[in-house]
Amino acid sequence: MGRSSTAESEDGVLSADSPLSNDGDNFGGSSNGGVVLKKGPWTSAEDAILVEYVKKHGEGNWNAVQKHTGLARCGKSCRLRWANHLRPNLKKGAFTSEEERLIIELHAKMGNKWARMAAHLPGRTDNEIKNYWNTRIKRRQRAGLPLYPSDLCLQSLPENQQLSSPRIYGGDKACNDILQNNGYRAPDIMFDSYNILTFAPEVPGIPGSVSMGNSFASPHSYGFVPQTIGVPDRAREPDEPMSDYGSGGVNEAPTFNRTRTDSCVNKSFQSFGLCFPYDPDHTKKLLSSGVNQDTPFMSDVTFSASEHFADAQKSELPSLQYQETGLGVWDPPPESFDSLVQSPLSGPLPSHCPSPGSSGLLEDLIYEAKALGKLENQSSAWATSSNVSHGEVTDGSAFRTCSTEFKGYIDPNSPSGNSMGSLFNRYTPTTGRSLEDDVTMHHVKSEVFDPSWIVDGESKVDYSRPDAILGSCWVEQSGPASKQKGSTTDSIAALLGDTSASASTWGFTSCSWNNMPPVCQISDIP
DNA sequence: AACGATTTCAACCGCGCTCTC
DNA sequence: CGAGAGCGCGGTTGAAATCGT
Secondary structure, three states: OOOHHHHHHHHHOOOOOOOOOOOOOOOOEEEEEEEOOOOOOOOOHHHHHHHHHHHHHHOOOOOOHHHOEEEOHHHHHHHHHHHHOOOOOOOOOOOOOOHHHHHHHHHHHOOHHHHHHHHOOOOOOHHHHHHHHHHHHHHHHOOOOOOOOOOOHHHHOOOHOOOOOOOOOOHHHHHHHHHOOOOOOOOOOHHHHHHHHHHOOOOOOOOOHHHHHHHHHHHOOOOOEEEEEEEOOOOOOOOOOOOOOOOOOOOOOOOOOHHHHHHHHHHHHHHHOOOOOOHHHHHHHHHHHHOOOOEEEEEEEEOOHHHHHHOOOOOOOOHOOOOOEEEEEOOOOOOOHHHHHHHOOOOOOOOOOOOOOHHHOHHHHHHHHHHHHHHHHHHHHHHHHHOOOOOOOOOOHHHHHHHHHHHHOOOOOOOOOHHHHHHHHHHHHOOOOOOHHHHHHHHHHHHHOOOOHHHOHHHHHHHOOOOOOHHHHHHOOOHHHHHHHHHHHHHHHOOOOOOOOOOOOOOOHHEEEEEEEEOOOOHHHO
């Protein structure tokens, strides 16, 4: 194992007088004060020298090792060898199921902060954890499974650490809270969520651009997602008022607050088993890369785990902000997590997607895998029947197409009624719906159903119109039409997590329905 | 048994932070 | 205050090990 000899090309071969130059290794090294430093695998002799040195001098001052011992290794290499292999109390062997769970939890909270994660796993090194995680990513990607169990977000933090400032993007409220409470600032957009959809194996014959994720993210998708990218996100206070929602409108209409909205949006993605570590730089990257329809991020559907999840590593977490929390919140199954992942799908499907939080991982994963499989099929249908991915905003047909397909995603195996399909059935009109409508749809999933949505047994919202998603804002935000209109776009901005976004930021402004009267008048309902 | 594909993991590299001078 | 050294971290690489055919 270890580095190949390719590295030696930089610095040539070991010097003839190196004490370790004749140990049979062929690895090259770099020059350091006349001594050619060795690279590649360590020999037991080298290990012994290093151990001896540390015994004498203690850890640190690694560059002095070579001077004191003649060991032809650079300080960095010594440090690494000691930390990863030689230091006492190192735990070797496979991760236990407990450790695996802890890693998953920690990663959900920290992102790729391997060293910090290692601090929570005595005897384990950051390198080990990193390797484990990368392996896990690949495995789950292959299996078409989400990276995190769906109940992770809901359970990974103690109640008292949850703030009341949910955001529109990525994960549900609890998830956001997790992120926020750990010093993360949730991303302004749900790109991770969108992209996670590409965990599902690509549908043969369907270009990546036709995946659901891309459908969501298409720059032509009503300017909904992509244009969010470029919106600078100003700092928000946890209790920052949300536009005027419920803030004393004329009729004191029921509050359509951010919490609900967030939950709605997030739930819709949780239905796919999505939950993410936060990547605060993700938005920055997108900004700097000038996200547009050609942006690989949006168009490249071939999932790159290292890309997406490596992004998380940018989320530097101030150490003070990470608190040791009760991490044992899961109820670990006896099996190792990955053994669950790899369990064959058999028997009747478990009941939910996502898990309502009460079930085991196995059920979650099995069901999620199934769900993703179905989505795969649905995306195929979309690919051929919908122009959502690349379509122009000319009418609501794309929405309808999309929603029609989505209705097909009714899952009879979800007795808990938490599947998307069941939600459609139970609470939504059957006219055109889009995935974005799902934002609204999911109100009913996680929260008490809001009777204000129904007047005389009818929904106020005409979902056949592409701006239906905005309708809830219109309706629930009573007031003069002029105000309503402005508020609608503001609402979108708010919905997307940035109240600073002007109406013109959103594609809706240019949409043909923009100047239409409010869609959600009660009289509109047949 | 042979061979190719895949996985694992030790090690290197570059970057950035902190400390010292 | 700036430069340089030391160190730590995260990403990447590639040989060895394992698996599948």
